[in-house]
Amino acid sequence: xxxxxELRDRIQTTAFAxxxxxxxxxxxxxxxxxxxxxxxxVEATLREASEVCSSQMGQRVDLVARVSEGQETSVDSxxxxxxxxxxxxxxxxxxxxxxxxxxxxxxxxxxxxxxGEIGALVAGGMFELRDALQIPLAMAADCVELAKDVTLGIxxxxxxxxxxxxxxxxxxxxxxxxxxxxxxxxxLSPNSILVMGQGDTVRKxxxxxxxxxxxxxxxxxxxxxxxxxxxPLVWERNIPNRAAKLMxxxxxxxxxxxxxxxxxxxxxxxxxxxxSRELLARWVDQPQRLWDAVYEVLALGxxxxxxxxxxxxxVPATFSRLxxxxxxxxxxxxxxxxxxxxxxxxxxxxxxxxxxxxxSALLRAPFxxxxxxxxxxxxxxxxxxxxx
Numbered sequence: 001x002x003x004x005x006e007l008r009d010r011i012q013t014t015a016f017a018x019x020x021x022x023x024x025x026x027x028x029x030x031x032x033x034x035x036x037x038x039x040x041x042v043e044a045t046l047r048e049a050s051e052v053c054s055s056q057m058g059q060r061v062d063l064v065a066r067v068s069e070g071q072e073t074s075v076d077s078x079x080x081x082x083x084x085x086x087x088x089x090x091x092x093x094x095x096x097x098x099x100x101x102x103x104x105x106x107x108x109x110x111x112x113x114x115x116g117e118i119g120a121l122v123a124g125g126m127f128e129l130r131d132a133l134q135i136p137l138a139m140a141a142d143c144v145e146l147a148k149d150v151t152l153g154i155x156x157x158x159x160x161x162x163x164x165x166x167x168x169x170x171x172x173x174x175x176x177x178x179x180x181x182x183x184x185x186x187x188l189s190p191n192s193i194l195v196m197g198q199g200d201t202v203r204k205x206x207x208x209x210x211x212x213x214x215x216x217x218x219x220x221x222x223x224x225x226x227x228x229x230x231x232p233l234v235w236e237r238n239i240p241n242r243a244a245k246l247m248x249x250x251x252x253x254x255x256x257x258x259x260x261x262x263x264x265x266x267x268x269x270x271x272x273x274x275x276s277r278e279l280l281a282r283w284v285d286q287p288q289r290l291w292d293a294v295y296e297v298l299a300l301g302x303x304x305x306x307x308x309x310x311x312x313x314x315v316p317a318t319f320s321r322l323x324x325x326x327x328x329x330x331x332x333x334x335x336x337x338x339x340x341x342x343x344x345x346x347x348x349x350x351x352x353x354x355x356x357x358x359x360s361a362l363l364r365a366p367f368x369x370x371x372x373x374x375x376x377x378x379x380x381x382x383x384x385x386x387x388x
Contacts, residue, residue: 002304002371004100004380014107015302016123016259017316018089019309020114023074023224025081027310028374029067029088037099037381042091045129049087052130053079056137063087075147075225079140082115083133089119089309090129092373100380104259108302109269111262111293113315114186114229117283119308124257126276131251135280138246142237143227150233151202152185152222155209156192159216166212167193174201174208183231186288188318196228234285244281253277267292294318298368299361306371316370323365330363 007014033042046063053061057079066073066080073081096102104123112120115136122132155167164187171182174197182197182205195202206219228234247253253276260269265282267289297305307316 001376001379002369004102007304007306007371007376008100008102010304011103011106012108013301013303015297015300015305016093016104016107016110016120017305017307017312018110018112018116018119018123019085019307019312019315020112020116021078021081021085021227022311022313025073025085025310026067026070027088027312028378029084029310030070031378032088032091032095032374033064033067035378035381038095038377041094041098042088045087045091045094046084048130049083049133052133053083053137056134056140075144075227078144078147078227079137082136082140085115085309086119086122086129086133088374089116090122092308092377093123095377096373099377107259109262109297109300110257110259111264111297113264113290114288116309116315117261117264118280120261121253121257121271121276121280123308124259124261124271125255126257126261126271127250127252134250135243135246139234139237139239139243139284140227142239143229143234146233146237147225147227149180149198150196150226150228152224152226153195153197153202153205154188154192154220154222155195155205155217156220157214157217158191160214161190162193162217163213164193167195167209170205170209170212171195171197174204179204181231181233181236183233184287185228185230187291189291189294189322196226196231196233198233229284230286230288232285240281240284243284244277247277247280250277262293262296264288264290264293267296269296290315290318294322295361298364301364302368304369304371306373306376308373310374312372316372319365319368319370322362323368326362326365 032038043064050061050063061080063084093104097104110120110124118132121127122129175181180198180201182195182201184193185196186194188194202221209217234240254273256273257271261271263270263279265279265286270279
């Protein structure tokens with residue numbers, strides 16, 4: 001694990017990745033709250049988020065008690081999960097900056113998956129935490145109601161690159177039958193996509209996909225319930241328009257973020273000093289372009305990725321899986337001597353073999369160092385005798 005001095009020296013080639021909502025959201029927040037040096041800042045931030053959440057829900061919310069007692073969140077406590085995640089992301093960055101003098105604003109890039117994009121906007125100085133929280137919290141109750149009839153599925157290929165247009169067309173055909181709406185939620189990689197659908201639509205997608213897609217394409221349904229953000233399912237409750245209307249009078253958003261923020265709406269560093277409301281409105285119902293962000297991070301020459309939030313999962317797993325795939329594809333060959341002929345012979349991962357000649361930045365994946373920030377803070381915050 002990098003020391004504070006080492007991380008400080010690398011800051012200009014470091015990316016910060018903010019996590020989104022998951023089925024578990026506490027991580028090691030309880031340890032940070034109980035920490036003798038960090039605890040007061042963690043508690044103050046959780047109390048601030050509790051106040052905003054209480055106001056939006058019309059009932060008392062105590063995130064400090066939830067964290068200290070280790071009470072995990074669920075989709076039924078989605079508002080509290082949102083508040084907890086964004087609060088812990090904000091305070092983790094503050095702890096890193098104030099206790100270890102890590103100049104976050106000098107990092108090369110930041111990005112966030114789903115809810116994490118809002119966390120990145122807060123950390124980048126575009127919005128205050130209490131103001132940014134209002135955006136997802138105002139729509140949370142309707143998202144939870146929609147989640148009761150929504151299934152999440154992952155469409156993945158063991159062979160070729162997925163035909164995204166074929167996936168989109170099948171979703172549209174199912175929608176046109178009038179028995180529920182299904183749509184793409186996230187482009188995970190060239191061979192995997194997340195879809196969300198109402199009612200029986202995900203199951204029907206699985207039944208019909210081999211009419212449109214090769215036999216090597218599979219569908220796996222997730223057992224948990226998920227709010228259907230980043231899909232057209234949210235149109236049912238007019239959530240995008242309502243969120244956009246709310247943002248008209250939301251304070252902030254009129255400075256450029258520091259560091260630059262890679263938007264998963266566009267897959268590019270699109271945020272400037274006036275377009276955050278437009279991008280956040282698109283964030284509500286447009287798919288997350290995670291793969292575009294992954295490649296952009298590699299192409300920028302990033303050496304270190306710091307994962308922010310409680311128990312980061314999807315983004316570190318994505319980079320680790322890509323690293324393993326690239327390393328395996330290049331087995332028994334040095335990276336320096338890797339040639340196009342070797343790529344053409346690769347058969348175990350055809351989607352990767354096809355990409356490597358034109359997207360050579362993927363070769364950097366095995367050399368990226370990943371840091372889980374909550375783990376790093378707890379390790380760096382140990383007393384000299386090994387006790388916190």
